[in-house]
Amino acid sequence: MDALKDLAEALGPRFTTSESARAQNARNEAHFPDAMPDAVVWPETTEDVALTVRTCAAAGIPITPLGVGSSLEGQHLAVKGGVSLDFSRMNKVRAVNAEDLNAVVQPGVTRTQLNDELRATGLFFPIDPGADASLGGMAATRASGTMAVRYGTMRENILALEAVMADGTVIRTGTQARKSSSGYDLTHLLIGSEGTLGIITELTVKLQGQPEATAAATCRFDSVEDAVNCVILTIQCGLPMARIELVDEMMVHGFNEMAEAGLPEKPHLFLEFQGTPTGVTEQAAMFREIAEDFGVQDWKEATATEDRTALWKLRHGAHYATAAIRPGPQFRTLATDVCVPISKLAEAVTTAQDMARKMGVICTIVGHVGDGNFHCGVRFDPDDPNEVQTTQDFAGKLAELALTLGGTVTGEHGIGLGKQKYMSAEHGPALAYMRAVKAAFDPQGILNPGKLLPPGN
Amino acid sequence: MDALKDLAEALGPRFTTSESARAQNARNEAHFPDAMPDAVVWPETTEDVALTVRTCAAAGIPITPLGVGSSLEGQHLAVKGGVSLDFSRMNKVRAVNAEDLNAVVQPGVTRTQLNDELRATGLFFPIDPGADASLGGMAATRASGTMAVRYGTMRENILALEAVMADGTVIRTGTQARKSSSGYDLTHLLIGSEGTLGIITELTVKLQGQPEATAAATCRFDSVEDAVNCVILTIQCGLPMARIELVDEMMVHGFNEMAEAGLPEKPHLFLEFQGTPTGVTEQAAMFREIAEDFGVQDWKEATATEDRTALWKLRHGAHYATAAIRPGPQFRTLATDVCVPISKLAEAVTTAQDMARKMGVICTIVGHVGDGNFHCGVRFDPDDPNEVQTTQDFAGKLAELALTLGGTVTGEHGIGLGKQKYMSAEHGPALAYMRAVKAAFDPQGILNPGKLLPPGN
């Protein structure tokens, strides 16, 4: 392709067609087959991105942005070939505006990198998917994590974006002000669009003040139902939980296998409280009072920073610990991601467990349950058609259940390749308006083709 | 017009071309000339709205939705004639899902109506523009109010919408779940779109638990600069203020004139703290410590419910109290609405005061300063071309200043008729993508034509 030659010339060492680089970006952490791009571009500036887009647009070559490639629905895979636009070198923190509680970052900055750079400021960025994802990728998937129950998701934590659109135009959306009623909300239109509407080249993200005091705790319950009912009441009472995470007995087993966590293999909640010292004590006491009604046991506090870090490191490793319940390189993990109204959470989780048992599905359950969001991590053999079918059936039934309960098929992982089949059921006639946006913004369909929108009209 | 005859027949008493009804909807609280619609429709159901839209679409007749008509940029005025779609009769609270902290309402429900209906539940809806606006209108203008500093704006408080699109299609956006990564964010695209992309027929809004304890207070400062610097530090320290409102000396004068408030005519902050009883005491003490550094005086607490109600009623009357600084039916009020990063707030407010003085502009200043948002309420004579020019110049300079400081020309009032002239300066090349959305969603341009997007391409 001539266009790739032009790119090679213009970008020099920021362009390659080498097999190893392409193979690197062809992989995913979930269960999708590898997908090789034709070339990899590592932009260092917005202009590099714009040039790449202009060149590809002229030749109709697909462009698939890539952060760290941790997305779980195959979002970053170049399934139609073309250019993998890899943001790993566009990873500078441009400004920390401590006095305005925001930071301006390039999209390749990862969440831990940003928090490392913020350490001296007393501020932090609260969105924490298990992986050390890039902020560009997190924005593009509308990611969240354990602290969304307190601070919201990427949807609530971005003030402004710079983006390169499908014809190479560079736009800015939003401002540094905390709110605005000026015009259509293009910022939110780009957040969650999985690189299909525009390519994010800069983000202004909100920062939070480090709380004066933090306390974490774990506790266990006899049943998942008890644990979830405790969560429901906690949220309904308006307790400002910083984190409230469910791990079921199988997930604990995975932690024990992977990390010798030494936890009793029963459902647990992992908790965090933040506030003033008095506030934290108050909150923990209120939580324990609620939890007593659900037979809470084994209350263990972790106040020392290193104990808390160890606790959340364990939790963030859930995806890998899931592998430990059925180890072996031949197996893959499909992570479901339903999110339901909090009042329906116990029904959803217990139905999921029952279904798994009945269908013979081997899975962990772990969830950001304060948001009504939980994942079944299903281990299956992709070469066994029966297992593949059962896994898909299980995921499909769970998706259906979530919609019946007034929820969504994906709380935070996004649509990508894996969940397009549910788009029509979730959105009905609204889907046509999503297609209209795509057609208006990317008429050639070169931005991450094959993702988010199901084929057809 | 035949189409209007068809509507008359189909809608019966829900349709009129009577002069008085049309004149009623032709007015505004700001400074725009009256604009008469050709007819008024009072839908009672989504189907009424869809039928109206289908009929108008077939005949190319404009439709301008109307809540209570309190918008301040002429948004609800039928400047191109056609149908004024008046939601005052579509005002039922459909469901209060206390266990999920949300409510499902029709668009004509007003904020005080909703809170009245919520009283027994221990929950409340926190967005409170000064006017008793409709939730449909508030969503459409991306409104906020005094509590946005704590709870966010309409942007953060809507889970799901039902809307009738320009061809009569009924869509649903969002779900009852607290978060979702499924598809493009049409909910946020409709929020703030001023009825130009779709007509909202139902909203699912988030509710908040009534705080255990609430305390309000007023205090005064020697200068606006001291007051604002106190606000800046308070926000930067992360104090979770429920309300923090600036009123300058002229605004206090207005309150004294209108409501015999008996306040010393000096800059004031009006404050509210919410939380547990200990939390509220802690917060108030922390605030006073900060305020001491800025020479705070006259600290007056209001803990009794009726005192707090009186305080916020006074504040919510600011628009009318502004009239009192230059009374007379011949004068109108232009309210500016810039919003800047918090670190730039003192510069913005003092520059505004200086400019007003130098230009001979008569105005109050009042603001949701915790968000960096403040209003100059300029009293002017619309029949005096000099005053009109000076008022426009003043507003224009302030808008320019806000953009220079990294802010927005409108924090909460929206664009409507009055701020289209700043759209290009604020959005640059992004404006073309707003136009693309409009063209894709409403190719005929029948939804609230003449609003939000400036003429041209």
Ligand SMILES: Cc1cc2nc3c(=O)[nH]c(=O)nc-3n(C[C@H](O)[C@H](O)[C@H](O)COP(=O)(O)OP(=O)(O)OC[C@H]3O[C@@H](n4cnc5c(N)ncnc54)[C@H](O)[C@@H]3O)c2cc1C
């Ligand atoms: C162990 C593990 C735990 C996880 N836990 C969570 C969790 O708790 N919560 C959660 O939400 N997710 C979680 N995930 C999923 C994943 O981390 C998120 O989806 C994350 O947001 C992806 O970021 P990334 O940098 O890896 O993006 P990638 O996977 O590289 O890309 C994701 C999508 O974003 C697009 N994209 C990337 N950069 C840009 C850009 N600059 N402009 C436009 N589009 C762009 C890509 O094209 C793709 O569509 C987890 C994944 C793993 C492996």
Ligand SMILES: Cc1cc2nc3c(=O)[nH]c(=O)nc-3n(C[C@H](O)[C@H](O)[C@H](O)COP(=O)(O)OP(=O)(O)OC[C@H]3O[C@@H](n4cnc5c(N)ncnc54)[C@H](O)[C@@H]3O)c2cc1C
């Ligand atoms: C005294 C006073 C104080 C105010 N204080 C504030 C404040 O503190 N904060 C603030 O944000 N605003 C404030 N405002 C402005 C005003 O209250 C808000 O803009 C409010 O959101 C308008 O609501 P409404 O019901 O009056 O809508 P309208 O004025 O009737 O309409 C506003 C816009 O919304 C559209 N619209 C209405 N209903 C629908 C629907 N169902 N579907 C689609 N579009 C619809 C209309 O077409 C129009 O474009 C104040 C106004 C006054 C008069």
